[in-house]
Amino acid sequence: MADITAAMVKDLRERTGLGMMDCKKALVEASGDAELAIENLRKSSGMKAAKKAGRTAADGLIGHKVEGGVAAMVEVNCETDFAGREPNFLGFVETVTNAVFDSKQTDIEALMATGIEATREALVQKIGENVSVRRAAVYEGMVASYVHTNGKIGVLVKLEGGSEELGRDIAMHIAAVNPQVVSGEDVSADAIAKEKEIYVAQAAESGKPPEIIEKMVEGRIRKYLSEISLVEQAFVKDPDIKIGALLKKADAKVVEFARFEVGEGIEVEEVDFAEEVKKQISGDA
Numbered sequence: 001m002a003d004i005t006a007a008m009v010k011d012l013r014e015r016t017g018l019g020m021m022d023c024k025k026a027l028v029e030a031s032g033d034a035e036l037a038i039e040n041l042r043k044s045s046g047m048k049a050a051k052k053a054g055r056t057a058a059d060g061l062i063g064h065k066v067e068g069g070v071a072a073m074v075e076v077n078c079e080t081d082f083a084g085r086e087p088n089f090l091g092f093v094e095t096v097t098n099a100v101f102d103s104k105q106t107d108i109e110a111l112m113a114t115g116i117e118a119t120r121e122a123l124v125q126k127i128g129e130n131v132s133v134r135r136a137a138v139y140e141g142m143v144a145s146y147v148h149t150n151g152k153i154g155v156l157v158k159l160e161g162g163s164e165e166l167g168r169d170i171a172m173h174i175a176a177v178n179p180q181v182v183s184g185e186d187v188s189a190d191a192i193a194k195e196k197e198i199y200v201a202q203a204a205e206s207g208k209p210p211e212i213i214e215k216m217v218e219g220r221i222r223k224y225l226s227e228i229s230l231v232e233q234a235f236v237k238d239p240d241i242k243i244g245a246l247l248k249k250a251d252a253k254v255v256e257f258a259r260f261e262v263g264e265g266i267e268v269e270e271v272d273f274a275e276e277v278k279k280q281i282s283g284d285a
Contacts, residue, residue, distance in 0.1 A: 002032030016041060019117035055130045058263035059084050062154030063097035064147050071143040071156050072101035074136045075260045079129040092123050096133055106136045137258040146171035152262040162252030173236045174259050182254050184225035195224050230254060
């Protein structure tokens, strides 16, 4: 039997879009002959999953589990909201969530190699849509969570001090307002420099003296930092108090947080439905 190297598996994965284990198995059965492996895969249902792999999966659900001081959250994507409500998809989200919770593994490639990839491919075959596990987060300690009723936005918040009720309130606030960092100190120097560059260019068009422009830019930077910083935001349930003051009142601190919104940042290709129907009729979809 030919030795199957990691490079051979990687090459076949890139050519077919199939999972690592499927590619390795196909190469073993084909004694290392990649062309024969592809031919065999085309004869099997496995290539159906590969065809779906190129399609954008920007819908889906957030899965989460909090128990015994451990909290896990995942984003699992599919192509349509309809598939996102399908029982087999819901079961897969639960499987992935439990796997992340049990293993505390947030590296998606490593997670998929534990057997999740084979389950994903079987699901693709069953529901006829591309499915992907996009990201995962695991926190330990005093953690609060919130998942919006539609399952599209989820938040984990790690606290020091405070109460469960406070943690949930802050998690709900993060879901609604979408801060980028806990405080302005967490914003990188590079991010601030980029914003400053934009503000300088904008202010320069005003024709004002350099010293006035400098003050204008400083003011805009302060506003930018306050808008994206959790502790500087007005509490969504009581706008008269900022999150920072709310935490101070409870002698609490937000250590870190994660906010997942389904499909956030994924570019969705505009589909010509007439062309899509033609492809389906011709068997190309």
